[in-house]
Amino acid sequence: MHKSSCGSIVLDMTRDERPARPSPDPAHGVRTITDAKALSAMANPFRSRMMDALKVDGPSTASGLAARTGQAVGSASHHLKVLAEAGLVAEAPELAKDRRERWWRLVDPGTRWSRADFASDTAAVTAAYAAEALTVQRQFERVQEWNGNAATVPDWDDAAFATQHWLRLSPDELRVVAEEVVDVLLRWSRREVPDDGVERESVFVFARGFPAQP
Template identity: 75%
Template sequence: MPTPTPEPRRHEGVRTLTEAKALSALAHPFRARIMDALKVDGPSTASALAQRTGQAVGSASHHLKVLSEAGLVVEAPDLAKDRRERWWRLVDRGTRWSRSDIAEDTAALAAADAAEALAFQRQVVRTQDWMANRESDPQWQDAGFATQNWLRLTPDELRQVGEEVVDVLMRWSGREVPEDGQERESVFVFARGFPAQP
């Protein structure tokens, strides 16, 4: 009898997506950038997000509407200075999905594949940009890192490694930033682990 797959560790504020609508919303490059900007900068207006992501304000508003309909962002009326100003915030601190959770929903599987392919493409582009431009900011050259390793693991052990890596990143992303006068920049960290051969 096969060993049952253990439940993934749940992190506070991280929602497991199972709906094709939410996964499809994440599979669009501008919407992914809006989600990133809201995570890095916090709540924002459509015009500020348009400027941040290089879109027209109308386009940013449209993408915010799609993200809202997918349950990924909500309006933040408490931040508006007047009735014309519309602020938006993330619903959750983060999102995740599992193919086993959506295995019966072909639309959700296709959307998840598209969202993951887009995320990977953006990881590669960001890495290439860093490598091409790291000379321009010497103080960060030795701080940036890359690591890879070959491990011999079972699927459950790989899940455990993944959970430990996510735990570290969630701890750092959720910490209260010290008010110590030091300037901090947004830093992009990603990791992947999967079966492969040399």
């Protein structure tokens, strides 16, 4: 069973017209996506980047997200509407200075999905593969961007890491490894960042484990 998880994206309305909210994961507060509409909404590079920006920087307006992702404000507004209809973002009216200003936030701190949940729905399986392909593409684009810039920030270059291992595992043991890795990352992502004057940046960490041959 293949599962994908995004901390974003992990992935945060008129209730009677929009799809049911994804199911929450009681252990981590991460929602399991169970409808194809949400997967299709995430399988778009601009919308994926917008969700990442909301995760890293917090609530924003369409104009703020447009500037962050290099698109027109009208395009950003359209993508926000798609994400809202899929139950992935919601308005944050408490942040608006007037009635014309619209702020948006993620509904959930992270999302996950399993292709097995959509086995009987061909369109949903296609959407799941598209969302996963985009996730992988973005992960390795970030690696390439970092490799191109690492030499300009020597302190971060020294701190950054990459690791890979060949393990001999059963499916159940791989599930345990996954839970342990996710628990470590969740602990760091949920910590209260100290107000100690130390300069911090957003740091991207991703991990994958799957059967393979040398």
